[in-house]
Amino acid sequence: MNAGARLTEVAAGIALAAGPLLRRARPDIARAVAARRRGAAELAAWGRGREPGPLVWLHGASAGELLGAAPAIWCLRGARSGSRAGARAQLVVTYGSPSGRAALAWIDPDHAGPPPLDRARDCDAALAALRPGLLVFAKLDVWPGLVAAAARAGVPAALINGTVRDGSRRSGALARRLFRASYARLDAVGAASPEDARRLEALGVRPGALAVTGDAAFDLALERADRARAGGAAASFRAALGASDGASDGAVPRLVAGSTWPADERALLDAAAAVRRDGGPGWQLVIAPHEPTAAHVNALVASCAARGERVVRWSEIGDAAAEPDASVVVFDEVGRLAELYAAGDVAYVGGGLGGTGLHNVLEPAAAGLPVVFGPRHDRADARALASAGGALVSPAGALADTLTGLARPPRRRRHGRAARAFVEAGAGAADRTADLLRPLWPS
Structure with a gap:
């Protein structure tokens, strides 16, 4: 057992032994440990009863990683869309964060849930029951105990959409020593970019197993945006939101x-108010918080009302249109952000004003919208999108000027075309990734 697997084995044992203490001091960790214990039993039970045939096991930290991997997995299974029709393999999906559940409707696995604890007995039992033909990790969430168990079971393991952000904790000297053997055991690794490939090799990935395949999140963003428009979801959202179409001069x-945090929401509300005070156009803000809990939504609605904004919750609109003069709509539904972007004129992506981390910029870009975000982030795709002219980086204090400039439809169209072209240029990773994985797939 390598150093990383020994570490996670010991950590799992300590977490189990300290269960009562964790439930009092860190209930979030206690819940995660309990979920992974249940996950191991559920995987084993489902695996023992599954129908015979090939199976791929996909693991990702959360919804974003899983969704980005989905197009390549569809290709590998033989289905080119979210439909299971024609699929030639079963699919098991595990996720580290409960947010991973938001991706399941799109991926449509045969079984899904938390992964087992990263210790030999749990991982060995899960692999023995599932009998997968391939184990796939998404992005960077590689678990050393599971990799070691796959090697013992003779199951090939791969990493796709491999991304190592600048300053990643896995790039530290101690982490490299602990996890180097695990990365070296991977049979195939698809890197999102040449820079990611260099960093993955530094983590221990063997050069012979490494290829630059791109990031299939580009493919997914295009498919979701196009489906929203073709399926009528975007038109339905526009009708329900009630404001006039902003594509023409003089319209709102x-x-x-999308995926906003309180810092983003304060900055946007301040900016929109400043634009109106200076005689600029009124904007309709549709705010979709990253965590639309009742407490967050209630606080946001109260803040808008205290500012004098005409605010309505999306859940209160129903099938009827919003009030024509609603200046703020708080979107309190999850899982439909790609459709919502397709109904907008400009997109703002949250997380770039604080330490929360910038969220997905590809979905609004694929919808052909100019994308605005804050400067504090480590996303290479966001930097590249801005360099291509599809995004504007704006600190909180400059948001009013940014909105004033984007009030002009010709400028919006110019940035929106650049954003869409950027995503189209990055597409194709799904096929390349599937080609990388197929030699590992049992005939």
């Missing part, structure tokens, strides 16, 4: 703010 433009 709509800004869809």
Whole structure:
């Protein structure tokens, strides 16, 4: 057993032994440990009863990693869309964060849940029951105990959409020593970019197993945006939101703010108010918080009302249109952000004003919207999108000027075309990734 697997084995044992203490001091960790214990039993039970045939096991930390991997997995299974029709293999999906559940409707696995604890007995039992033909990790969430168990079971293991952000904790000297053997055991690794490939090799990935395949999140963003438009979801959202179409001069433009945090929301509300005070156009803000809990939504609605904004919750609109003069719509539904972007004129992506981390910029870009975000982030795709002219980086204090400039439809169209072209240029990773994995797939 290598150093990383020994570490996670010991950590799992300590977490189990300290269960009562964790439930009092760190209930979040206690819940995660309990979920992984249940996950191991559920995987084994499902595996023992599954139908015979090939199976791929996909693991990702959360919804974003899983969704980005989905197009390549569809290709590998023989289905080119979210439909299971024609699929030639079963699919098991595990996720580290409960947010991973949001991706399941799109991926449509045969079984899904938390992964086993990263210790030999749990991982060996899960692999023995599932009998997968391939184990696939998404992005970077490689678990050393599971990799070691796959090697013992003779199951090939791969990493796709491999991304190592600048300053990643896995790049530290101690982490490299602990996890180097695990990365070296991977049979195939698809890197999102040449820079990611260099960093993955530094982590221990063997050069012969490494290829630059791109990031299939580009493919997914295009498919979701195109489906939203073709399926009528975007038109339905526009009708329900009630504001006039912002594509023409003089109309009220709509800004869809996705995955926002309180810092983003304060900055947007301040900016929109400043634009109105200076005689600029009124904007309709559609704000979709990253965590639309009742407490967060209630606080946001109260803040808008205290500012004098005409605010309505999306859940209160129903099938009827919003009030024509609603200046803020708080979107309190999850899982439909790609469709919501397609109904906007400009997108704002949250997480770039604080330490929460910038969220997905590809979905609004694929919808052909200019994308605005804050400067504090480590996303290479966001930097590249801005360099291509599809995004504007704006600190909180400059947001009013940014909105004033984007009030002009010709400028919005120019940035929106650049954003869409950027995503189209990055597509194709799904096929390349599937080609990388196919030699590992049992005939």
